[in-house]
Amino acid sequence: DVKVTQSSRYLVKRTGEKVFLECVQDMDHENMFWYRQDPGLGLRLIYFSYDVKMKEKGDIPEGYSVSREKKERFSLILESASTNQTSMYLCASAAPPVYGYTFGSGTRLTVV
Amino acid sequence: DAKTTQPNSMESNEEEPVHLPCNHSTISGTDYIHWYRQLPSQGPEYVIHGLTSNVNNRMASLAIAEDRKSSTLILHRATLRDAAVYYCILKNAGNNRKLIWGLGTSLAVNP
Numbered sequence: 001d002v003k004v005t006q007s008s009r010y011l012v013k014r015t016g017e018k019v020f021l022e023c024v025q026d027m028d029h030e031n032m033f034w035y036r037q038d039p040g041l042g043l044r045l046i047y048f049s050y051d052v053k054m055k056e057k058g059d060i061p062e063g064y065s066v067s068r069e070k071k072e073r074f075s076l077i078l079e080s081a082s083t084n085q086t087s088m089y090l091c092a093s094a095a096p097p098v099y100g101y102t103f104g105s106g107t108r109l110t111v112v
Numbered sequence: 113d114a115k116t117t118q119p120n121s122m123e124s125n126e127e128e129p130v131h132l133p134c135n136h137s138t139i140s141g142t143d144y145i146h147w148y149r150q151l152p153s154q155g156p157e158y159v160i161h162g163l164t165s166n167v168n169n170r171m172a173s174l175a176i177a178e179d180r181k182s183s184t185l186i187l188h189r190a191t192l193r194d195a196a197v198y199y200c201i202l203k204n205a206g207n208n209r210k211l212i213w214g215l216g217t218s219l220a221v222n223p
Contacts (some may be wrong), residue, residue, distance in 0.1 A: 090156070
């Protein structure tokens with residue numbers, strides 16, 4: 001079975017900390033995505049990557065950066081965590097455009 | 113980007129069929145209709161997708177209107193494990209990035 005693995009299910013960080021969220025896929029997909037999900041707002045795209053070292057901003061990139069040094073790994077970085085970044089973070093990967101996304105189980109991040 | 117409209121919530125009884133509607137009146141000719149579901153505390157899970165013809169797989173069936181302005185996800189026999197939020201998404205064949213996620217339909221299944 002294909003898999004997208006997120007390194008942590010739950011994280012608690014302090015305001016101002018630098019936070020790394022890791023995502024690994026084993027499907028050799030070129031496209032990878034980071035979303036955040038908040039009640040009443042649905043899934044919102046933060047960043048995506050269509051190839052190694054390539055990235056594009058999504059709809060809400062402020063306060064975040066990403067890194068994709070290897071095809072299978074896509075990292076989301078919160079440069080200086082703030083309480084409004086408390087959320088569920090979801091990583092996904094996708095094959096050619098007509099096929100579906102595969103999501104990880106999510107990381108619930110709480111910033112205190 | 114084309115959007116979809118779904119009811120906020122629906123309810124079903126166990127072992128009965130469930131028809132989850134989705135309207136997408138501004139769909140373009142190269143938009144595929146995708147359905148995902150999200151169980152509590154999990155990431156969304158791909159269910160099915162189609163372009164023009166009805167589709168069946170082990171999880172569900174997808175019925176697409178002739179004018180493609182609406183579709184229906186059909187769960188043939190609902191189980192308690194089907195209680196989830198179901199999302200109908202349009203995915204453009206030429207653009208792997210732009211998915212617009214609404215709030216989906218929250219399906220409750222009664223025993």
